[in-house]
Amino acid sequence: MKSKKLAGALAxxxxxxxxxxxxxxxxxxxxxxxVIYGGSNYVRIVDEELNNALIAGKKTTDMxxxxxxxxxAFVKESELAPYLPxxxxxxxxxxxxxxxxxxxxxxxxxxxxxxxxxxxGDTLVVGMTQELAGLFSPLYAISSYDQYVVNMVxxxxxxxxxxxxLYGQAAVEVPEAAEDGKSVTxxxxxxxxxxxxxxxxxxxxxxxxxxxxxxxYIGGRLDGTFDFIEGxxxxxxxxxxxxxxxxxxxxxxxTFKLAEPDIDAVTAIGSLGIxxxxxxxxxxxxxxxxxxxxxATLGSNAYKVHNYDKSSGASLVKxxxxxxxxxxxIPKVVIKTVAASxxxxxxxxxxxxxxxxLIEPGIIAPATKDDKLAYDYYFRAAEGYVGFNCAxxxxxxxxxxxxxxxxxxxxxxxDAFYDMSKAAEDAQNVGLGYxxxxxxxxxxxxxxxxxxxxxxxxxxxxxxxxxxxxxxxLEEAGWVEGSDGIREKDGQKLTIKFLASEGNAVLDMLIxxxxxxxxxxxxxxxxxxxxxxxxxxxxxxxSVDTTSWSCFFMATSFTGLSNTSMNDLLGYTExxxxx
Amino acid sequence: MLKYIVKRLLTSIPVLLIITMVIFGVVKSMxxxxxxxxxxxxxxxxxxxxxxxxxxxxxxxPLPEQxxxxxxxxxxGNLGTxxxxxxxxxxxxxxxxxxxxxxNAAALIIALIFAIPIGIRQAVKKGSFEDNFWTxxxxxxxxxxxxxxxxxxxFFVGLRIDWMPISGMRDTMLAxxxxxxxxxxxxxxxxxxxxxxxVLAFGxxxxxxxxxxxxxxxxxxxxxxxxxxxxxxxxxxxxYRHAFKNALIPLVTLLGMxxxxxxxxxxxxxxVFVWPGIGKVLIDGINQRDSALVCACLVFSAILxxxxxxxxxxxxxxxxxxxxxxx
Numbered sequence: 020m021k022s023k024k025l026a027g028a029l030a031x032x033x034x035x036x037x038x039x040x041x042x043x044x045x046x047x048x049x050x051x052x053x054v055i056y057g058g059s060n061y062v063r064i065v066d067e068e069l070n071n072a073l074i075a076g077k078k079t080t081d082m083x084x085x086x087x088x089x090x091x092a093f094v095k096e097s098e099l100a101p102y103l104p105x106x107x108x109x110x111x112x113x114x115x116x117x118x119x120x121x122x123x124x125x126x127x128x129x130x131x132x133x134x135x136x137x138x139x140g141d142t143l144v145v146g147m148t149q150e151l152a153g154l155f156s157p158l159y160a161i162s163s164y165d166q167y168v169v170n171m172v173x174x175x176x177x178x179x180x181x182x183x184x185l186y187g188q189a190a191v192e193v194p195e196a197a198e199d200g201k202s203v204t205x206x207x208x209x210x211x212x213x214x215x216x217x218x219x220x221x222x223x224x225x226x227x228x229x230x231x232x233x234x235x236y237i238g239g240r241l242d243g244t245f246d247f248i249e250g251x252x253x254x255x256x257x258x259x260x261x262x263x264x265x266x267x268x269x270x271x272x273x274t275f276k277l278a279e280p281d282i283d284a285v286t287a288i289g290s291l292g293i294x295x296x297x298x299x300x301x302x303x304x305x306x307x308x309x310x311x312x313x314x315a316t317l318g319s320n321a322y323k324v325h326n327y328d329k330s331s332g333a334s335l336v337k338x339x340x341x342x343x344x345x346x347x348x349i350p351k352v353v354i355k356t357v358a359a360s361x362x363x364x365x366x367x368x369x370x371x372x373x374x375x376x377l378i379e380p381g382i383i384a385p386a387t388k389d390d391k392l393a394y395d396y397y398f399r400a401a402e403g404y405v406g407f408n409c410a411x412x413x414x415x416x417x418x419x420x421x422x423x424x425x426x427x428x429x430x431x432x433x434d435a436f437y438d439m440s441k442a443a444e445d446a447q448n449v450g451l452g453y454x455x456x457x458x459x460x461x462x463x464x465x466x467x468x469x470x471x472x473x474x475x476x477x478x479x480x481x482x483x484x485x486x487x488x489x490x491x492x493l494e495e496a497g498w499v500e501g502s503d504g505i506r507e508k509d510g511q512k513l514t515i516k517f518l519a520s521e522g523n524a525v526l527d528m529l530i531x532x533x534x535x536x537x538x539x540x541x542x543x544x545x546x547x548x549x550x551x552x553x554x555x556x557x558x559x560x561x562s563v564d565t566t567s568w569s570c571f572f573m574a575t576s577f578t579g580l581s582n583t584s585m586n587d588l589l590g591y592t593e594x595x596x597x598x
Numbered sequence: 599m600l601k602y603i604v605k606r607l608l609t610s611i612p613v614l615l616i617i618t619m620v621i622f623g624v625v626k627s628m629x630x631x632x633x634x635x636x637x638x639x640x641x642x643x644x645x646x647x648x649x650x651x652x653x654x655x656x657x658x659x660p661l662p663e664q665x666x667x668x669x670x671x672x673x674x675g676n677l678g679t680x681x682x683x684x685x686x687x688x689x690x691x692x693x694x695x696x697x698x699x700x701x702n703a704a705a706l707i708i709a710l711i712f713a714i715p716i717g718i719r720q721a722v723k724k725g726s727f728e729d730n731f732w733t734x735x736x737x738x739x740x741x742x743x744x745x746x747x748x749x750x751x752x753f754f755v756g757l758r759i760d761w762m763p764i765s766g767m768r769d770t771m772l773a774x775x776x777x778x779x780x781x782x783x784x785x786x787x788x789x790x791x792x793x794x795x796x797v798l799a800f801g802x803x804x805x806x807x808x809x810x811x812x813x814x815x816x817x818x819x820x821x822x823x824x825x826x827x828x829x830x831x832x833x834x835x836x837x838y839r840h841a842f843k844n845a846l847i848p849l850v851t852l853l854g855m856x857x858x859x860x861x862x863x864x865x866x867x868x869x870v871f872v873w874p875g876i877g878k879v880l881i882d883g884i885n886q887r888d889s890a891l892v893c894a895c896l897v898f899s900a901i902l903x904x905x906x907x908x909x910x911x912x913x914x915x916x917x918x919x920x921x922x923x924x925x
Binding site: 142144153238311313325326328329330331332334351353355356357358360361364365367368370549550552553561 | 629648651683684694749752753756757763764765766767768770771773774775869870871872874885886887
């Protein structure tokens with residue numbers, strides 16, 4: 020489904036962000052504080068308690084304290100209901116029997132090759148229905164497909180294994196942040212080499228981060244991810260000649276000084292693929308080919324790009340200068356574009372032997388019944404959700420948002436849309452689609468279980484499908500049914516304008532359902548359909564249009580195990596107390 | 599004749615100019631911001647960054663100015679840079695358009711090889727079972743969607759035969775790890791062309807065979823054919839030497855108009871067979887508001903259309919001695 024993939028591309032861009040990343044402004048409360056909508060806070064929610072809980076969760080290095088704060092935020096968000104999560108998924112990998120790759124929620128196939136093998140074969144041919152964009156740089160890879168290549172070619176300081184445990188990849192081990200939470204030191208493994216034979220040292224690590232801080236990189240995918248590093252802004256926006264907070268102690272030791280504690284510091288720093296400082300010329304403000312020539316890769320991981328063509332795909336071979344851990348017994352990897360209509364056929368006739376991260380029941384169900392194929396699965400760190408306009412219109416009233424949430428039969432939708440009745444029995448129980456309890460990452464540390472419904476957080480509101488409850492909430496808030504059956508309050512009609520993107524199979528099924536169920540509680544649902552780019556422009560934070568829409572639908576990704584990806588300061592407003 | 603051609607070319611220039619204005623205007627007025635599409639939706643790009651990107655691509659200037667600059671650049675051969683593919687547009691079109699061309703050209707040739715004799719035979723045996731059979735066959739060819747027929751071929755033929763590739767233009771391993779010779783490469787491409795060409799040829803055959811048939815029927819009813827028969831000529835000579843040559847005339851006109859479509863993609867077919875052609879590239883460009891790429895492709899099509907028209911008029915005058923062109 021094209022929209023999912025486009026939304027997936029959108030999602031891949033939303034990384035954890037910082038306090039400083041704000042732009043655009045809107046009307047604030049009269050005279051008190053200016054409301055600034057940051058980054059991707061399309062819903063424009065403003066709540067001090069929620070904000071403070073999120074800030075407390077982020078600005079610490081104590082994981083337990085962080086989770087306590089996030090739990091409070093979780094509960095508060097469930098009361099405010101700015102988002103209505105519609106579905107989450109398990110991703111299925113389908114492959115030919117004999118291909119052995121062990122994956123996990125934050126360890127997809129491209130990150131699991133160290134122990135992978137193929138019985139009686141030497142090439143892993145991975146099929147995908149979208150083309151690679153050729154942006155094979157840790158700084159610029161936007162699509163998750165390009166990320167596969169980045170994962171195979173570049174090493175980062177740390178990485179996750181199939182059990183979601185962090186381990187040292189280029190670094191010797193996972194470091195602890197200092198007592199005061201203000202610095203963290205990484206020790207590099209000795210003898211690491213880029214595929215051209217040159218050594219990987221702490222200088223290269225510092226260099227990679229310096230590129231991310233370069234003024235020319237502003238607006239790039241990872242911009243804002245590392246703002247917690249001391250001296251970052253001075254380099255990016257000021258006159259500094261280097262990022263003072265990154266200190267190269269010696270060839271194999273590097274220290275990152277943090278301007279303030281940050282719960283994601285270690286994992287964020289540890290996840291950036293390391294570029295070689297000697298690949299291209301560089302000077303501040305002139306990223307040159309590091310920016311413009313992303314198909315030219317030079318990494319220290321076990322594979323290097325052998326060949327790349329946009330329409331047919333990419334092929335990778337072993338990096339003969341690889342000096343890290345892991346056996347990597349598969350000599351060749353090919354990533355190939357396949358037509359959606361012939362996906363399964365290509366797998367069955369051997370054109371392809373691995374299909375990663377699928378969510379289409381139409382392909383998964385028959386594949387699980389094919390005894391020449393095997394499959395595994397894990398939670399997808401993404402959700403499809405409806406976002407409500409919290410700034411204007413009837414949805415600015417939290418009661419309305421709650422009522423709409425109660426009036427949506429999400430389980431019914433998931434059962435119908437992700438219908439696995441034709442799959443093998445054990446696959447049917449996996450839950451290709453499920454209803455998340457909150458707009459939060461289902462694999463997040465300490466909080467994921469609450470999102471998937473495996474555990475519960477006390478006080479969080481659960482929006483099970485209940486028409487009567489929805490009506491009750493509206494009545495109590497003063498929304499009274501008018502003569503035409505539509506509710507109204509203070510002269511405002513309960514007219515919900517749903518901004519839909521075209522060609523979205525989810526909406527094709529969802530909207531008729533809510534037209535009926537929301538209609539039952541006295542809502543006048545009006546739908547307008549635009550193409551995806553226009554949707555983003557309309558709800559985006561730069562847009563001044565907050566009156567033509569009450570809600571929209573989007574699917575978005577979270578940054579894996581982090582609690583801060585969507586639910587952080589860039590996802591919400593920040594009160595500018597200095598006015 | 600030469601004068602005629604030159605005159606026609608000269609008069610096409612103002613036409614082409616107007617076409618470029620229309621193309622440019624339409625592409626630029628598509629809703630949605632090109633820069634947003636380029637920077638990636640919802641990226642942390644602030645308004646400042648978008649503005650910088652706009653300036654970089656010259657998108658902040660007023661439309662007429664943008665048009666003039668674009669026209670000037672295009673005339674000097676610089677087709678701009680594709681914002682989605684980050685490559686010069688000329689390079690993009692150049693690499694993909696040939697793939698589309700060989701597919702379409704092969705389909706056309708195969709279609710004609712069958713369409714001409716069958717169309718003639720239909721006309722000669724007008725009203726017979728044979729004629730009706732081929733008529734129904736052609737109707738099928740015109741009505742069956744390429745998408746559907748392509749999938750049918752893949753599932754019922756491609757999958758049943760081991761060595762038949764069902765998608766792509768080249769074998770994955772050979773394409774990535776090297777061909778042993780140019781012949782192997784050509785053979786590989788031809789092998790991959792079998793299924794998509796069949797699908798295309800089916801539809802093309804349908805169109806042309808009906809054309810040939812109807813044209814022949816009309817000619818056969820003419821007086822001069824009766825005269826030729828009366829003269830005692832062999833039927834074969836009558837049909838092929840006299841009738842067909844005259845029936846060829848409208849066929850040639852049709853062919854001339856067909857030339858432009860050789861270079862434009864059968865997008866759906868290219869998607870089903872993952873054929874790296876220009877059709878899919880163009881659609882993707884439109885969806886992502888890649889104005890440089892889309893404008894260049896559309897102008898290219900327009901030029902081909904004009905040349906195709908001219909070619910068919912010239913051929914018409916060459917084939918039909920009764921027709922004299924001006925000048």
